[in-house]
Amino acid sequence: MSFSLDSGRTLALVGESGSGKTTVGKALLQLLRGTASITGQAHLDGMALDSLQGPQLHQARRAIQIIFQDPFASLNPRMRVSELLQEGVAALQPHISAADRLARIETLLDKVGLPRSSLTRYPHEFSGGQRQRLAIARALAVEPRLIVADEPTSALDVSVQAQILNLLSDLQKELGVAYLFITHNFGVVEYLAHDIAVMKDGKLVEYGPAEQVLAHPQHSYTQALLRAVPRLARRA
Ligand SMILES: Nc1ncnc2c1ncn2[C@@H]1O[C@H](COP(=O)(O)OP(=O)(O)O)[C@@H](O)[C@H]1O
């Protein structure tokens, strides 16, 4: 498959379960090195990701973050929020002082709508939606250029889903981060995608601006997906 994504934009990667969406995300994150045979190239700001080693790979790992579907499994239950949010910054941006690191994560808690008193708490003290806010803050803490969001709202109640989508949309406008937003939910796609890539059986079958794909889907598979889903209203 082939696609491009600009800063401040969202590419929705849609398709049925097993079509290979998560695999694409993992390949971008360089998590499949050594375990899969990957051909082709991926570039981030001109860096060829697949050939990076050492400090440059370290830098790319900071620039691309991931948010997972299950906010219960993705946050270490033994770590306080303070450690959870600071861990990545300490590892990937070691030149930042402890005081600046703390200031950054306090600001991030404000941004994701959680009280600063969250810092001394453990993940189990939060609801699913709050945990996903924590996961978002954790990803943003290292100032990424791209976030791969792999079905980040699928495990949440519908009302909470909308809040998290709003939050992601607002944060993108503020920070200019790009999202590769993996989902099988076209309602979510309509809400926040600028571009859409449709996968089927490991291949890209349709790719284009969201308005165009939603209004005039070319591939019969996209047409079937669009017929099958309940809709959220698109945000103005
Ligand atoms: N291009 C590929 N070549 C070989 N196996 C693949 C490929 N793409 C996906 N798979 C395998 O197919 C399965 C489902 O892929 P996954 O990426 O998890 O799909 P999705 O996220 O769309 O549900 C995984 O076991 C993955 O290893």
Ligand SMILES: [Mg+2]
């Ligand atoms: Mg998946």
